[in-house]
Amino acid sequence: MKFLEKLSLKVKLILSFILAALIPIISISYIEVQSNSDTVITDKANTLEQVLHIKRDNLVDAIKEKFNDLILLSHSSDAKKFVVSLENLHVKNNTTAKDINPNNSDLQKLVIEGDKFFPKAAEIWGYKDIYVLCAKHGHVVYTVNKGTEFGKNINMGNTASSSLTEVWQKVVDTKKKAFADFKYYEPDNTPAAFIAIPVNNSEGELVAVFALQIENREISRMVQLNSTESKSEEVYLVGEDKLMRSNSRFSTESTVMKEKVDNKAVEMALNGEDGFLIVKDYRGVNALSVFHTVELKEDIFLGADFNWIILADIDEDELTEEISSVILKIIFTALIILLVVSIFAFFLSNYISKPISKIVEGANVLVSSTSQITATISELTASSNQTVSAVNETSITVDEVKQTAQAARENAEDVTRSSEQAISDSIEGEAAVNETSSKMSKIKSQMSVIAESITELSEQGSSIGDIMNSINDLAEQSNLLAVNAAIEAAKAGEKGKGFAVVANEVRSLAEQSKQATQQVRTILNEIQKAASKSVMATEEGTKAVNTGVEQVELALEKIQILAKTIEDSSRSALQIAASSKEQFAGIDQINTAVKNIYEGTTQNLTSAQQLNDAAQNLKKLSEDLKSVIQFYQ
Numbered sequence: 001m002k003f004l005e006k007l008s009l010k011v012k013l014i015l016s017f018i019l020a021a022l023i024p025i026i027s028i029s030y031i032e033v034q035s036n037s038d039t040v041i042t043d044k045a046n047t048l049e050q051v052l053h054i055k056r057d058n059l060v061d062a063i064k065e066k067f068n069d070l071i072l073l074s075h076s077s078d079a080k081k082f083v084v085s086l087e088n089l090h091v092k093n094n095t096t097a098k099d100i101n102p103n104n105s106d107l108q109k110l111v112i113e114g115d116k117f118f119p120k121a122a123e124i125w126g127y128k129d130i131y132v133l134c135a136k137h138g139h140v141v142y143t144v145n146k147g148t149e150f151g152k153n154i155n156m157g158n159t160a161s162s163s164l165t166e167v168w169q170k171v172v173d174t175k176k177k178a179f180a181d182f183k184y185y186e187p188d189n190t191p192a193a194f195i196a197i198p199v200n201n202s203e204g205e206l207v208a209v210f211a212l213q214i215e216n217r218e219i220s221r222m223v224q225l226n227s228t229e230s231k232s233e234e235v236y237l238v239g240e241d242k243l244m245r246s247n248s249r250f251s252t253e254s255t256v257m258k259e260k261v262d263n264k265a266v267e268m269a270l271n272g273e274d275g276f277l278i279v280k281d282y283r284g285v286n287a288l289s290v291f292h293t294v295e296l297k298e299d300i301f302l303g304a305d306f307n308w309i310i311l312a313d314i315d316e317d318e319l320t321e322e323i324s325s326v327i328l329k330i331i332f333t334a335l336i337i338l339l340v341v342s343i344f345a346f347f348l349s350n351y352i353s354k355p356i357s358k359i360v361e362g363a364n365v366l367v368s369s370t371s372q373i374t375a376t377i378s379e380l381t382a383s384s385n386q387t388v389s390a391v392n393e394t395s396i397t398v399d400e401v402k403q404t405a406q407a408a409r410e411n412a413e414d415v416t417r418s419s420e421q422a423i424s425d426s427i428e429g430e431a432a433v434n435e436t437s438s439k440m441s442k443i444k445s446q447m448s449v450i451a452e453s454i455t456e457l458s459e460q461g462s463s464i465g466d467i468m469n470s471i472n473d474l475a476e477q478s479n480l481l482a483v484n485a486a487i488e489a490a491k492a493g494e495k496g497k498g499f500a501v502v503a504n505e506v507r508s509l510a511e512q513s514k515q516a517t518q519q520v521r522t523i524l525n526e527i528q529k530a531a532s533k534s535v536m537a538t539e540e541g542t543k544a545v546n547t548g549v550e551q552v553e554l555a556l557e558k559i560q561i562l563a564k565t566i567e568d569s570s571r572s573a574l575q576i577a578a579s580s581k582e583q584f585a586g587i588d589q590i591n592t593a594v595k596n597i598y599e600g601t602t603q604n605l606t607s608a609q610q611l612n613d614a615a616q617n618l619k620k621l622s623e624d625l626k627s628v629i630q631f632y633q
Helices: 002-006 009-074 077-093 105-114 118-125 163-174 216-223 264-270 316-396 401-491 493-585 587-630
Strands: 130-134 140-143 178-185 190-200 206-215 234-238 275-280 286-294 308-315
Touching: 009 118, 009 190, 009 206, 009 216, 009 234, 009 275, 009 286, 009 308, 009 316, 009 401, 009 493, 077 105, 077 130, 077 140, 077 206, 105 140, 118 130, 130 163, 163 178, 163 190, 163 206, 190 216, 206 216, 216 234, 264 275, 264 286, 264 308, 286 316, 308 316, 316 493, 401 493, 493 587
Parallel strands: none
Antiparallel strands: 130 140, 130 206, 178 190, 190 206, 234 308, 275 286, 286 308
16 A cells, blocks of 8 residues: 555556456456357357258268169160060070079170160269169179179178168169168178169069169268368268268278267267267267268158268367467457557546646645744744733732833833734735635636546547447348358358358357457446546545635635734734833833733733634645545545
8 A cells, every 4th residue: 555655646547547447358358268168169069060961961962863863864765675675684594593694695685785875874973883683583684894793693692781682672672762871792892882773664563673882982072071271170970870981081991880989979869869069089089079860761762761970070179279269369359458448548647647736736835834824823822921921920029110121121022023023924824825725726627627528538438339339230230141141152052162161250250340349338338437436536626625715715814813913912012112111100100001011912812822723723724635635646
């Protein structure tokens, strides 16, 4: 506290403004850090959720497109001729469930006929192979690549448990399209999924099954992120057996049907739930996992009896880095606001401290003047006491009349000189009080100017608040436009992906602008409150100055009375001196003179005591005024 008392008013005001701004800045920054930590996680989850929706829709659309390609192929005239030739092959060769010899002449003719259009279709659509299976036994009567399965019955041997066999059986049983999940496919030595459609003859009888292989590399390309600045972000598929259906971004080898993902996110997705949470991923790393169910079995067009789960993960450590970046932005913003408040405090404190410094100077002059008046009155009281003592001695002994008269004459001369000095001092005191009264009036005027300036500052703060409202409205409009843009980008599919990311960034910036506007509005409210308190304090100071003016006027009246009393005392002293010269003429004259001296000195003493009391009151008033002003110093 002693350290603060030594500081100047200007420094105290600056420190007060900074402290008033620092407390809400720290509080708001703490709240913002907590809020933004959750916001970063939620925003990242929302972004990944949008990516999952796009990837999921693209995946389902791509599978449907493959079905449509097969359907289109089956309706071609070449395919219809091929089906007729296939029927003739069975009739002519009386085929059984056993494998067909690949060198069979009729089978070779069928292959030659198929080679006229199947390879071209595979090349145009970008398919690895197209399979044609007979519906009667399950023979692979045609493939573009003529692999080891060509001519064999897929229901026998190492292909009996494959997805190709499963999808063929579903088509034969249901006479509808079918989709089989990934299983190990021995001819390719890799996991593979298959889709198939029924192909009927002109009588509507099922003759053949057209099938396409869905490679794991193709599925991985569909779901993986094309490009990302993230170190750990990835999207992958998981089956109902919790094994991955796409390759991991972090593995150089295939993870399809090899890597198991067993955590709470997968469990919730298998139960039909969508959402996000922090879990340990398949690598054992804490990560934010966003999950959705790819509802394949619910889509009648696909003919699937299984579902996949699509997940998007990002390491928790990377999210922590983003949160740290947000914290640094908040701290930087807080420092900028504190700098602005400091500059504002410097100029405002300079504006306020100058007139108050002048008030302090006036108060110091008032205290000095009252001290001089008090000292003068003390001297007058001491002189009056000496006069009374001399008169008492004259009354006690008449024998020493001559000596007493002589002493009285000398004392009378001293009284005359003291009275003259007192008159001079009282005139000076009256002038000092008049000057004090004038300065007090100036102080009152300056305090009014301070109050008007602070009120004008508060009104300007309100104007700034209106501007902040306009900025806030603009941020909300930008946010709404960003949301609409994201919706339109989502409708555009893969082509709108880049625009969706931009729209999301615009919405994020709009939200940050809105939050920054709210922070500035809060700080302006605190400044207006501080300005209101300053106005109240200035009004109290004005009241104190008004009281000081009244007390100074009262002191002026007392000093004027004192001056008159001292003038009367001076006249009495002159009379005493004249009487002392004539005391040799007779005892009666001496007695009369002594009585006159006694009465006059008694009156002087009483008046001096009254004047001393008035001077003490004026001194106390001056000191009180100085203490009040030092409150602002």
